[in-house]
Amino acid sequence: METQKSIPSLILFLLLLFTNSFALQIPKVHTREPCRRLVYYFHDIIYNGQNSKNATAAIVGAPAWANKTILAGQNHFGDLVVFDDPITLDNNLHSAPIGRAQGFYIYDKKDVFTAWLGFSFVFNSTDLKGSLNFAGADPLMNKTRDVSVIGGTGDFLMARGVATLMTDAFEGEVYFRLRVDVKLGMTNNI
Amino acid sequence: METQKSIPSLILFLLLLFTNSFALQIPKVHTREPCRRLVYYFHDIIYNGQNSKNATAAIVGAPAWANKTILAGQNHFGDLVVFDDPITLDNNLHSAPIGRAQGFYIYDKKDVFTAWLGFSFVFNSTDLKGSLNFAGADPLMNKTRDVSVIGGTGDFLMARGVATLMTDAFEGEVYFRLRVDVKLGMTNNI
Amino acid sequence: METQKSIPSLILFLLLLFTNSFALQIPKVHTREPCRRLVYYFHDIIYNGQNSKNATAAIVGAPAWANKTILAGQNHFGDLVVFDDPITLDNNLHSAPIGRAQGFYIYDKKDVFTAWLGFSFVFNSTDLKGSLNFAGADPLMNKTRDVSVIGGTGDFLMARGVATLMTDAFEGEVYFRLRVDVKLGMTNNI
Structure with missing residues (x-):
């Protein structure tokens, strides 16, 4: 009698155990909450001669x-710019940089400001050692635009x-400041 | 008696449950079928002065x-080309574009046409918002060649x-059309 | 009586089964041992006129x-170099190449040698067909520096x-040799 009563509870117990363990260890496929989030600013001052x-x-x-001291007409189409910009935690160019944003952008559209970015x-x-690598299209006239994290090293090993990106400020065609909200470890949409 | 009979069935039931749940939720590691497949064309018209x-x-x-209005000799070695090309669903340049292919290619070999591509x-x-980012070597003389999907945003969030790529047509050194067969969500070979 | 004794063993058996199956099939999340490791050299000879x-x-x-036959002052800041370099298994430039390293680097810092790399x-x-794609910052003065594997094709399908990189040798500003230790299939740090 004792045994017969206990068997349904055993099934229930094992089912619960199974279900819980599974839920704890297998990430849900359609959640899009990032595991880690970082907000930085970087500051770009273009050489103008x-x-x-x-x-x-x-x-x-x-x-x-075109030439190499003035950004080209037609929305700078064709200009390739290389940069080594300070990264700061706030929007002040003179804050102590916590790292460098290094790479290039290349204006790729004649009728509107748009660039393609490859940078780290x-x-x-x-506190922090390593790199995050990025690539993607940057349609500058959109208030926000997304690029991909294509990898990372050190503290960001294998980041995805x-x-x-958001243009936080600009002054003529010499200075601009980007706010970058990095969301790492998201699950995919495919 | 009743109880003793039911125990083997219980084991069987739980084993089946376990096995099935597992099979349903964990992707097989060596399948290479893509989850999502897209075929597009894009059209590149190079400025020639x-x-x-x-x-x-x-x-x-x-x-x-070399100069910047004629593709260089030696298989264009060293030419960096930036583009903003229309994407169409069929091979007609005049079809309504469904998006833009934006980025660059850079010819990187002296003795045969080969380029390195970074584009989105x-x-x-x-219907479709977001971007797919690509990078890789493009040995143009091969009938087909593969580049990597290095990330995606929006509807293609975290795509891999x-x-x-296949050269679908070209006219002299001014126009070429690429057919792109994108296979997303494949499992790896490592 | 027989039945009552067997129930704890049944629980134990199922728990062990569950635990073991799980351990075998789900990769551990915090291991950082690569699944596959490759060591190559590549050799870069820059055109000097x-x-x-x-x-x-x-x-x-x-x-x-600056101009295009001499690397620029200020640590070559702004020079974009395209390459198609032989890959060898040892550090001898004249060994039979087993593949090609193709892509570009762009010096991006005025006060120290640093570049941004995109290559395959x-x-x-x-024996080996396919490609590995790389991107990342290369602070050349560090003894070793890490770039990301951003994808792969063929035998390296979906590699991550x-x-x-390590500068293995250099001669003036014309020749340098990089040792590359590729670690694939690592788990992430996020």
Whole structure:
């Protein structure tokens, strides 16, 4: 009698055990909450022939009709810019940089500001060592735009995710500041 | 007696439950069927000094021995081309574009046509919003060649996979059309 | 009586079964041992105006203050170099190449040698077919530095991981040799 009563409870217990263990250890496939989130700013000062001391970026490729000290007409189509920009935790250019944003952008559209980005965030402090690598299209006139985290090293080993870029400020065609909201470890949409 | 008979069935039941649940929820590791497949065409018209209205691409970097209106000798080695090309569902340049292919290619070999590609497919319609990012070597003389999907955003959040490129048509050194067969969500070979 | 004794063993048996099956089939999340490891060398000979026969790389973009036959001052800041370099199994430039390293680097910092890399290892032998794609920051003055494996095709389908670069030798500003230790299939740090 005792035994016969206990068998349904045993099934229930094992089912619960199974279900719970499973739920704890297998990530849900359709959640999109990131595991880790980082918000940074970076600051780009483009060389214009007169600011070589402060410049953090320079035009190194340009189309046939342009030169390398003035961003080209037609929405800078064809300008390739290389940069080594300070990363800060707030929106102040003069805050102590916590790393460098290094890479390039290349304006790729004639009728509107749009660029293609390939760059890294490089960290080398006692708190944070390693890099995050990014690539993707940057339709600059959109308030926010997403690029992919294509990998990471060190503290960001094998990182994946998305970074949302927002132009936080700009001054003429020399200075701009980007706010970057990095969301790592998200699950996919496929 | 009743109880003793039921125990083997219980084991069997739980084993089946376990096995089935497991099989349903854990992807098999060596399957290579993509979860999602997309076939598109994109159309590249390189600026040649005379076609600025129609051109969708321009040479913006060139080696010391070349210029930016004619693709360089030695299989265009060293030419960096930036593009913003229409994507269509069929092979007709004049079909309504469903998105833009934006990025660059850079010819990287002296003795045969070969390029390195970094680009995105950018979609912004009611049906499809987001981007797919690609990178990889493109040995143009091979009938098909594979580049990597290195990430995605929006409807393609965190996409991974492979894109098979095929030169579908070309006219002199000004126009070419690529067929792209994107296979997303494949499992790996490592 | 018999039945009552067997129930605890049944629970134990099922628990063990569950635990073991689980352990065998789900990879541990925090292990960082790569599944596959490859060590290669590649050899870069930069065009300097006189070595066009041997050169495997050329400057194709440069800042306003520089040209394309001599690497620029200020730690080559702004120079974009495209390459098609032989990959060898040992550190001898004249060993039979087993593939090609193809892509670009772009010096991106004024006060120290640092570059941003986008490139592929391309294999097309009977033993090995496919490609590995890489991107990331390369602070050249560090003894070792890591870039990301951002994807792979063919035998490296969907590869992910990290490649550790080391400058193995250099001669003036014309030749350098990199040792690359590719670690694939690592788990992440996020």
